[in-house]
Amino acid sequence: MTDVQQQKSDSVAAVKHMKWWGWGVEGVAFHHDDKPAFAPFVKKIVGVELSSGQHDTGLKFDDLTVPASIAGPEVVDSLVQIVGADAVATDDHDRVVHTYGKSIRDLIRIRAGILARVPDLVVYPADEAQVQQIVDLAVASDLVVIPFGGGSNIVGSLEPLPAETRTIVSLDMGRLDRVLDIDEDSGLARIQAGGQGPDLEEQLNARGWTLGHFPDSFTHSTLGGWVATRSSGMQSDKYGDIADITKGLRVVRPGGVLAIRAVPSASTGPSLREMIIGSEGRLGVITEVTAQVHRLPEKREILAYLFPSWHDGLAAMQAIAESDASPSVTRVSDSHETAFSFATSKPGKGISQKITDLLPTLLKAKGWDVDAMCLSFIGYEGGPEHVARTQKTVGRIVKANRGMAVGTGPGKLYDQKKFDTPYLRDFFMDHGGAADVSETAAPWSKLRDVSSRVYAAANQAFDRIGVQGWIMGHLSHSYHSGACLYFTFAFEHGDDAEAQYDVVKHAIQQAFIDTGATVSHHHGVGLEHQPWMSQDVSPEGVAVMQGLFDSADPGRVFNPGKVTGA
């Protein structure tokens, strides 16, 4: 057991937040000046005209009308006594930053100045003892507590219910951001829940370890948030989903801490660990996670491959999952997403260049249809021998499924740029576009059907709302019995962007359910996925879950209304 000593500030001022109106930090924005194919591509697929250069959104915080805080002086005083005056915020900016996550609905609403209900105050506890006092105060004083990590949620887990009349406390976990210690013998790290991805990896990497959890939100999401929403990451094929990574847990409950031992497996009744995972704040406040960590791999490589069709790409991923190979990433884009990737590349380098160079030969020699072509990334991590052997096995499988390797260049670029897409969405919104994602998991036997019915459902939805829409997807994780499919959809919205979005989102989610897939593979439920819960886990399942919440939180203090609605 080694104490990881990090000189980290735990001041309130050091807690990082994203922009109130969009993804990421101020000053970083997408532009396409070096990607000449991008604007024409977007114009073609959704009819949106993109401006060049950096775009000024014109959004001003002062234009917002923020509902006044209803927190009474007694509540504020009590919280100040617990965390100190500097750790209780009642100013409008802090409250607004803690109102929404970053789904397209959230961004549409915040950009339109829609703030039905805003947390009445934000508290920044410095440690678990303070969290306990806040939780106990909340129960005693009938407050509502909404735990807040990085604020990256995209299913409505963070927003207060509009009709809530009690005082709402947003409990920002940002000061609890330390790797407390690493059991190097066991590969187990005790980590505070409020640490954001890059900060945690930095602390772990400094000791030669990695968590191996890299969701799309990585740069702005927290370990506690990952656990609370059942997150999955880009390298979960190797490292497991957060449910696999999470061994021990500490959760502040009214009156005390629910503590789960960090043992590799246990047969102690229904899994409390698996009740906390995915609980989205409804069972208490996660303060600490003992997570499985791995030594940094000696070698790490992402190779790109091309397949003549989506079916070939899927068949290859399935064959890889069935084989003895164990790559760290298995990803294949459908033809739409492949075309999108090429359009966002810079000429002379980038994903497309090498492929563009190869194309004439490819098409002639193989007779491929360039519009059906699918780009795949397979990741390899481990000792050089393991990496070489896995690449060889995968290479054979790719070839057997009519695919071809296109080297490490595109993979390197993918690796560097993989967290940038949300900035693109903000830029797209600046020009009247709406884009968001839906993801699911299904058995191998159903994936083709899921994919084609999601396309059909989205296109029907686009027709219904009278827009030129676009949908694209990829397989993002493989399991023994199936895979995760991840879809991105976009359209130029009209005046009622939120209602239009709802039509498209609804159509896609219902297609998941109708094909036997799940309503969500790793984004959680929040408010947005609730309408499909009883179809997914059966009404009896929702009732059991509701019973769990009601018995654990009879006062509906902890993020009420999320996951199950009641």
Place this chain on the structure above:
Amino acid sequence: MTDVQQQKSDSVAAVKHMKWWGWGVEGVAFHHDDKPAFAPFVKKIVGVELSSGQHDTGLKFDDLTVPASIAGPEVVDSLVQIVGADAVATDDHDRVVHTYGKSIRDLIRIRAGILARVPDLVVYPADEAQVQQIVDLAVASDLVVIPFGGGSNIVGSLEPLPAETRTIVSLDMGRLDRVLDIDEDSGLARIQAGGQGPDLEEQLNARGWTLGHFPDSFTHSTLGGWVATRSSGMQSDKYGDIADITKGLRVVRPGGVLAIRAVPSASTGPSLREMIIGSEGRLGVITEVTAQVHRLPEKREILAYLFPSWHDGLAAMQAIAESDASPSVTRVSDSHETAFSFATSKPGKGISQKITDLLPTLLKAKGWDVDAMCLSFIGYEGGPEHVARTQKTVGRIVKANRGMAVGTGPGKLYDQKKFDTPYLRDFFMDHGGAADVSETAAPWSKLRDVSSRVYAAANQAFDRIGVQGWIMGHLSHSYHSGACLYFTFAFEHGDDAEAQYDVVKHAIQQAFIDTGATVSHHHGVGLEHQPWMSQDVSPEGVAVMQGLFDSADPGRVFNPGKVTGA
């Protein structure tokens, strides 16, 4: 999707049960006539004199005083209407068979004719619809329902509470024993919960598939029982614990079926799947499991190895877990269990012979202490190339940890005999001995401490009760962050065998808790492990679990009192 058509009888008469007084089927018994080292060894370690030949227990069912059934005619009539007269049993033999599992406490009590409370009747539903009717009747009529699989439980999950005044129905799932279909594309099999291990494997093997789940109880336990108790098997290193294998579930709840889709992973709130797993009947009746299945491996081999000490053996298992190798079995016995294995071998063949032949060379060349020597079995499954490569990697690690390979012979024998140990226990009991097992899991960093403190605790307990006792153990499963340790203890009991057992069992379980290990890795909680639950998962955890049970089963109809007590 292929329907698996099997000509299986679903008659009540075809439902298999174990002996009322011991393990397994009538007519099969342990004897040691071909194992000359065995009786002297047992005499030495626990002072028990074993007779030769087959032993007649002298136990007669007619000597038992079985409390009369309190089931009223209305209840019996209602059940007969649901399942038919031949599927409702009220005879004493059937009721007694459904009273206990097969823990040492169970066997001590049944051999002593202690029957505080016996199920009032046994029902054998033919399908899920009948289970639903029984469940609904039980809720409406305030009955108690205890689901029954193979009856192999050893933690008291099956026995009725002595003070129960309501009519108790043992719900025997034995007629629901079919593999319903196999999704060959996805490696998912839809299987009825009441099928016993060998029957299920036979149905799967016939189609080229295996579940890969082989607990010690395999020959007499059911899929539903495995799920209900969070089982783990001998090859779980490769195939996963039952929690990994279980994808979809159907659970009959009052008023309807809780159905969980068989998707590879989902982010739909707290995991209902993981609440049902380990629920020991308290959340309803599991009728169907969609399980991950694997194609039968091309090659399958178990190799034996020897290590000069327990610490070397553990270090090797840890290094294997950290390596790129993925064996199907990782097992190493401590020196006591190694000595026991040698003593139970037949001369001329068996585990010991090859090793005995090697010993003089070994000891001279390597300077090993023969009393400290530890026997290990590592299993390999997959394609020939994978098996060869894994064996090579493991071979290197074994050597680096001062161990040596001793070939496939002992492994083959281990493989054939691995389910026979419980028969030995019955024979041992015939001679005044008591023996049982305790198992746990802990991080790698704690295993040595767990092991030595368990030994110390057991030996102190033996002293306290004034017996010559024996304890032995092995590592039975490896994970990234730790392993399962499995202990067997034995002593010659006095008049109060149950009280003596409690002292020893208590000491061992408390040593688990005190060293940071868990109260159980794969045996469940039942009644026997309850005393340590709040130390293991914290009082707050037990309260949340109790809340789940209370909300899901306010009438305490479903196996009340198990897992949490209330």
